[in-house]
Amino acid sequence: MPAALATIADPAVRAAFREWLLRVADDELTIGHRHSEWTGVGPDIESDVAMSSIAQEELGHARLFYEQVAGDQPGGPDLLAFGRPPAEFRNAVLLEQPNHGWEFSIVRLALYETFEGQRLGLLARCGQEPVAAIAATLGREERYHGLFAATWLERMARPSADARARVQAALDAAWPYALGFFETTEADPILINAGLLHESAERQRDAWEAAVRPLLEGCGLAIPAAAPALGGRRGVHTPDLAQMHAEMTEVWGSDPEARW
Amino acid sequence: MANAPVPQEDPEQLARFNARISAGDQLEAGEWMPQQYRFEAQRLIQMHANSEIMGALPEREWIPRAPTLARKMALTAKVQDEVGHGMLLYRVAETLGRPREEMYAELVEGRARFHNVFHYPAETWADVAIIQVFVDGAAMQTQGALRSCSYAPYSRVLKRICYEEDFHIQLGLDVWRALAEGTPAQRAMLQDALNRWWTPIIHFFGMPDKVSPHTEAMLAWRLKVKSNEELRQQFLRRFVPIILEYGLAVPDPGLRWVEAEQRYVYTEPDWEELKRVGRNGGPKSAERLALRQSFYRQHAWIREALGHRIAAAA
Amino acid sequence: MSSPAIPAGSWVRALEAPADVWAVFLQARRRDAHVYVGDVHAPDAEMALLLAKENYARRDPCVSLWVVPARDIRATAEDAAEMFVPATDKSYRFGGSYRQQQRVYRGGYHTAPTEDDR
Numbered sequence: 245m246p247a248a249l250a251t252i253a254d255p256a257v258r259a260a261f262r263e264w265l266l267r268v269a270d271d272e273l274t275i276g277h278r279h280s281e282w283t284g285v286g287p288d289i290e291s292d293v294a295m296s297s298i299a300q301e302e303l304g305h306a307r308l309f310y311e312q313v314a315g316d317q318p319g320g321p322d323l324l325a326f327g328r329p330p331a332e333f334r335n336a337v338l339l340e341q342p343n344h345g346w347e348f349s350i351v352r353l354a355l356y357e358t359f360e361g362q363r364l365g366l367l368a369r370c371g372q373e374p375v376a377a378i379a380a381t382l383g384r385e386e387r388y389h390g391l392f393a394a395t396w397l398e399r400m401a402r403p404s405a406d407a408r409a410r411v412q413a414a415l416d417a418a419w420p421y422a423l424g425f426f427e428t429t430e431a432d433p434i435l436i437n438a439g440l441l442h443e444s445a446e447r448q449r450d451a452w453e454a455a456v457r458p459l460l461e462g463c464g465l466a467i468p469a470a471a472p473a474l475g476g477r478r479g480v481h482t483p484d485l486a487q488m489h490a491e492m493t494e495v496w497g498s499d500p501e502a503r504w
Numbered sequence: 505m506a507n508a509p510v511p512q513e514d515p516e517q518l519a520r521f522n523a524r525i526s527a528g529d530q531l532e533a534g535e536w537m538p539q540q541y542r543f544e545a546q547r548l549i550q551m552h553a554n555s556e557i558m559g560a561l562p563e564r565e566w567i568p569r570a571p572t573l574a575r576k577m578a579l580t581a582k583v584q585d586e587v588g589h590g591m592l593l594y595r596v597a598e599t600l601g602r603p604r605e606e607m608y609a610e611l612v613e614g615r616a617r618f619h620n621v622f623h624y625p626a627e628t629w630a631d632v633a634i635i636q637v638f639v640d641g642a643a644m645q646t647q648g649a650l651r652s653c654s655y656a657p658y659s660r661v662l663k664r665i666c667y668e669e670d671f672h673i674q675l676g677l678d679v680w681r682a683l684a685e686g687t688p689a690q691r692a693m694l695q696d697a698l699n700r701w702w703t704p705i706i707h708f709f710g711m712p713d714k715v716s717p718h719t720e721a722m723l724a725w726r727l728k729v730k731s732n733e734e735l736r737q738q739f740l741r742r743f744v745p746i747i748l749e750y751g752l753a754v755p756d757p758g759l760r761w762v763e764a765e766q767r768y769v770y771t772e773p774d775w776e777e778l779k780r781v782g783r784n785g786g787p788k789s790a791e792r793l794a795l796r797q798s799f800y801r802q803h804a805w806i807r808e809a810l811g812h813r814i815a816a817a818a
Numbered sequence: 819m820s821s822p823a824i825p826a827g828s829w830v831r832a833l834e835a836p837a838d839v840w841a842v843f844l845q846a847r848r849r850d851a852h853v854y855v856g857d858v859h860a861p862d863a864e865m866a867l868l869l870a871k872e873n874y875a876r877r878d879p880c881v882s883l884w885v886v887p888a889r890d891i892r893a894t895a896e897d898a899a900e901m902f903v904p905a906t907d908k909s910y911r912f913g914g915s916y917r918q919q920q921r922v923y924r925g926g927y928h929t930a931p932t933e934d935d936r
Contacts (some may be wrong), residue, residue, distance in 0.1 A: 288859065289859070290858050290859060290860065290869035290872075290873050291869065293869075293872050293873050294868065294869055294871070294872040294873070296872075297872040297876060388871065391868060392868060395864055395865055395868050399861060399862075399865065
């Protein structure tokens with residue numbers, strides 16, 4: 245049994261914690277995959293390089309969390325990343341969507357990094373090692389990601405009405421799906437009752453909105469009023485994930501037993 | 505020494521310049537140089553920069569499909585390095601008088617050149633191994649030699665590039681090894697990729713040099729340090745043994761080592777193909793330029809938005 | 819904000835660079851000096867710093883970065899290099915040892931590390 249789960253006696257709590265870890269890993273894998281698609285085709289060469297680093301770091305984080313779930317199981321993190329069908333993925337749907345332009349990717353980065361920073365804070369307090377320690381160290385990489393998003397957002401949204409309109413359109417498209425970060429399943433009350441998770445989804449969402457509002461409104465953007473688009477946390481995904489998954493597993497799937 | 509028609513340089517200044525270079529001296533940005541030297545250096549470095557930017561395209565196709573998390577991160581990092589090299593090289597070319605935006609637009613519009621190898625498809629995962637070992641290995645020969653070129657900013661950037669390319673080749677060998685020592689299907693995929701890439705790699709070094717005023721000038725000015733054939737032989741000496749070590753076939757049946765001459769003989773490739781490709785007539789030239797154009801247009805509003813900031817700050 | 823124009827034939831020159839080029843200086847560890855590592859194109863200082871981190875500190879240790887518009891850098895002209903070459907014995911700066919002076923002049927000590935040193 246993986247160390248991260250071994251100290252949890254109650255099987256229901258263990259399953260809930262495992263689900264939480266998979267949410268994190270799947271979020272990081274899907275967004276890392278989408279960020280990595282900017283490599284070579286970014287709006288300027290230096291930002292291309294920087295976004296590529298962000299992609300690599302997200303993939304590295306994904307691997308860390310998959311390792312926590314996989315433990316010593318044969319196949320390790322790669323089997324979790326490549327070997328599960330889309331219906332078993334627990335990522336928020338926003339993160340599987342293609343890069344609809346640089347402005348969409350930057351808006352998504354801003355929304356996600358704020359959420360991820362807060363989630364890492366909650367994981368750092370979950371009391372389960374080594375996950376808590378890992379979560380505490382990742383914050384400094386996520387900090388750069390957040391800065392990159394904010395810096396780019398300001399420079400894209402402020403210069404003209406046309407520019408702001410484009411960024412607003414991206415925000416309008418992303419917002420309902422961003423609310424999917426906070427979608428709950430049966431795992432959430434179990435984690436809260438067991439003292440591993442110290443914040444309800446409602447409080448998390450409020451804290452997140454309080455953090456992103458100044459950034460967005462400071463750029464002259466309006467927060468959309470929209471109903472959440474849910475499903476990701478329960479394995480209900482879109483054709484975008486099917487497309488990503490098919491592409492991601494194309495070579496691996498040609499021979500899962502082979503060493504690549 | 506220069507090709508006509510060129511602006512007349514002050515003969516004394518030119519003589520002093522030539523003497524400096526002959527003595528092994530290097531130029532820094534902003535120093536006096538003959539117009540012809542500036543033209544040749546700028547064209548050489550710009551083509552190198554273009555090649556890094558276009559070179560990212562074949563490999564980035566495999567980032568989404570990399571078969572393990574480790575390979576995915578490593579390939580992303582490798583392509584990132586190439587883009588970064590483009591950044592460094594455009595800056596060097598810029599110091600010779602052309603704004604980066606102008607060079608980049610020229611590339612995207614299909615009016616500039618980039619190395620032949622990047623006009624070919626990367627059809628399978630194994631192509632990634634071939635590119636990272638053999639294509640990067642080929643580029644290393646030229647880049648390594650040019651570290652002693654006469655333009656110091658280029659020389660310094662090449663040292664950094666060679667340092668990073670070393671890592672690429674190491675990782676490429678790791679992918680190569682996994683495939684060469686893998687399943688029959690993996691070995692077959694690797695051999696097939698090697699077969700398809702062989703001629704473009706041999707082409708990469710260019711035709712054996714003609715004795716011409718142009719080549720003489722490039723050598724005298726140390727914008728060319730070794731001959732095309734020297735570099736090709738250097739490459740073969742280092743990389744053919746790798747193919748043989750893993751029991752794969754050298755795609756050219758006519759290739760063999762001639763002990764008496766201490767060199768490889770090989771089947772003369774079709775140089776017409778190289779010329780065609782060099783004019784952006786390769787199998788993937790149009791598609792890749794179209795991809796670059798598409799993103800360039802997509803990002804035009806962003807360049808404008810950020811340009812406002814530069815204008816505002818001035 | 820721009821410096822006064824430089825007269826022709828001056829021993830001082832400006833680094834000719836476009837407005838959006840920033841020179842990057844990297845401090846490897848707390849005790850080290852910031853060292854020039856190259857340039858980035860960026861619309862402003864904050865973006866320049868952000869981009870410099872990933873463009874110049876992906877592999878190299880770094881605790882701090884500086885950026886400055888490259889066109890604001892002032893440099894000695896090419897022909898001013900001769901002024902730096904000692905014409906007389908200055909061994910009084912080297913504890914009286916002329917050999918020390920020669921050794922230092924040939925780059926024995928205090929030479930900044932280069933890429934070759936990796």
